[in-house]
Amino acid sequence: MAVDLATAPASVASVTTATHLASEDLFDVAVRQFNIAADVIGLEDDIRRVLSHCQRELTVHFPVEMDDGSVQVFTGYRVQHNSGPGPTKGGIRYHQNVTLSEVRALAMWMTWKCAVMNLPFGGAKGGVQVNPKLLSRNEVQNLTRRYTTEIMPIIGPNVDIPAPDVNTNPQVMAWLMDTYSMNVGHSVPGVTTGKPIALGGSEGRTEATGRGVVFAISDAAARLGMDLEETTSVVQGFGNVGSVAARLIAEHGSKVIAVSDVKGGVYNPAGLDLDALVQHRIRTGSVVGFAGGETVDGPSTLELECDILIPAALEGQLTAENAPRIQARIIAEGANGPTTPEADEIFSERGILVLPDIFANAGGVTVSYFEWVQALQAFPWTEQQVNERLREVMHRAFLAITEIAETKQVPMRTAALVRAIERVAEFTRLRGIYP
Ligand code: NAD
Numbered sequence: 001m002a003v004d005l006a007t008a009p010a011s012v013a014s015v016t017t018a019t020h021l022a023s024e025d026l027f028d029v030a031v032r033q034f035n036i037a038a039d040v041i042g043l044e045d046d047i048r049r050v051l052s053h054c055q056r057e058l059t060v061h062f063p064v065e066m067d068d069g070s071v072q073v074f075t076g077y078r079v080q081h082n083s084g085p086g087p088t089k090g091g092i093r094y095h096q097n098v099t100l101s102e103v104r105a106l107a108m109w110m111t112w113k114c115a116v117m118n119l120p121f122g123g124a125k126g127g128v129q130v131n132p133k134l135l136s137r138n139e140v141q142n143l144t145r146r147y148t149t150e151i152m153p154i155i156g157p158n159v160d161i162p163a164p165d166v167n168t169n170p171q172v173m174a175w176l177m178d179t180y181s182m183n184v185g186h187s188v189p190g191v192t193t194g195k196p197i198a199l200g201g202s203e204g205r206t207e208a209t210g211r212g213v214v215f216a217i218s219d220a221a222a223r224l225g226m227d228l229e230e231t232t233s234v235v236q237g238f239g240n241v242g243s244v245a246a247r248l249i250a251e252h253g254s255k256v257i258a259v260s261d262v263k264g265g266v267y268n269p270a271g272l273d274l275d276a277l278v279q280h281r282i283r284t285g286s287v288v289g290f291a292g293g294e295t296v297d298g299p300s301t302l303e304l305e306c307d308i309l310i311p312a313a314l315e316g317q318l319t320a321e322n323a324p325r326i327q328a329r330i331i332a333e334g335a336n337g338p339t340t341p342e343a344d345e346i347f348s349e350r351g352i353l354v355l356p357d358i359f360a361n362a363g364g365v366t367v368s369y370f371e372w373v374q375a376l377q378a379f380p381w382t383e384q385q386v387n388e389r390l391r392e393v394m395h396r397a398f399l400a401i402t403e404i405a406e407t408k409q410v411p412m413r414t415a416a417l418v419r420a421i422e423r424v425a426e427f428t429r430l431r432g433i434y435p
Helices: 026-041 045-051 100-116 137-154 170-184 205-224 240-251 274-284 299-303 341-349 363-377 383-408 412-431
Strands: 056-065 071-082 088-095 122-129 160-164 232-236 255-261 264-267 294-296 308-311 330-332 353-355
Touching: 026 045, 026 100, 026 341, 026 412, 045 412, 056 100, 056 137, 071 088, 071 100, 071 137, 088 100, 088 137, 088 170, 088 363, 100 122, 100 363, 100 412, 122 137, 122 160, 137 170, 160 170, 160 363, 205 240, 205 308, 205 330, 205 353, 205 363, 205 383, 232 240, 232 299, 240 255, 240 274, 240 308, 255 274, 255 299, 264 299, 341 353, 353 412, 363 383, 383 412
Parallel strands: 088 122, 088 160, 232 255, 232 308, 308 330, 330 353
Antiparallel strands: 056 071, 071 122, 255 264, 264 294
16 A cells, blocks of 8 residues: 555654553454455455354363473364365464464464465464463473374374464474374474474574565565665564564664563664674573663553564554554564554554565465475475575565555555455355365
8 A cells, every 4th residue: 555654643652551452352353354355355245254264173171291290281272264275374372371262363364374475375373371481391392292192183284284383483393293203103294384404494484484574574665765774663572573573674774772572671772782682582581681772661662763663472462552652654563463453443544554464474484385395395495595485475475465455545454365365265166165
């Protein structure tokens, strides 16, 4: 969409504390977004009914033996939203607040994300209600192996392919891949992506989501006539996505003035030394207390005056409550679902460009697709090839979404959803309703 930045106020109220308002049922949010785009398309009711439901949902309650010999029971989910376009694909999240509604929403967004990027996958997501930071490495391994075994009936390299998400990483994927392989009696590297490179993981996968976020921003900035060298950025979440996005946007010349994590934020108007900050985070487990900046309240960083805001933590961070105080010109959604529909409306009215999650953070699933292709062909690519192909896929998607946004005069999220839903609807029509 051609956003008129002149209508966006140059500076708003001083920094105040935002509240985390993810109280709304997340799947309702996903369905509301879907319906907005379905209305724009004029999608027929039958297809609308099919696509607004998740196809398959598995809930598991499973025991894990802890280091002290006690047995704890954990609850986990694996949800597949739609397998029309191909095997389903989506990460696994370990977090104490995981719910079935959240996993459903994330699965639906994965369907749209894969379709926006033209990948041959449907969407899925998994999660376990656990705070893995309270577990030992051995306990996390036991939990991963048992959860994998419980969801085995519905995953597989041609069925449903997990990947890392919040609080999971290449090591967790290695345990998942090994558990699946042990159960079927032979090695199946294609059952997961985001594996360690030694096990058939792809070069560039760990950085792919953050890298894709920055590709999206640089395309958007060019479109808006913004010179990244003259911009400031704020990043919420300093994990896999946020830390990489922060480093790469800084490499493009943007001054990263604040970052936050679950424990709080750190702010330096002259720009943070990100290498030193990473070292501090590795040493202390948080960005809080970093000597190269002032420690501040985490949510308040969202409202700092900046050009680019990258929410890269969890959903429900930008709401009707804090949206009027957001001062960024571009919001690039590294996280899934960080913006509520009410906040979307406010940003649209204020001329703030939102690069939606199903496009902006699709670098991860795109390189996961590359990893899956490399595993099937047993033919690894170089990091340069991976990054160049990612750049190309992101750029093509940006152009396609922008064109829809301009012709239909809708925000980028709706435009991305229109592209995605039209594609998945086409699969549904062509395949027909079985039996
Ligand atoms: P991660 O576990 O590596 O990092 C999460 C970060 O968010 C941590 O720094 C954590 O401290 C911080 N955080 C958590 N709650 C917070 C809060 N309330 N305020 C501020 N910071 C908070 O997870 P990740 O893989 O970087 O995922 C982050 C987001 O990106 C999630 O929404 C995830 O679904 C999405 N995402 C991840 C990938 C991927 O490839 N890992 C791909 C697409 C989307």
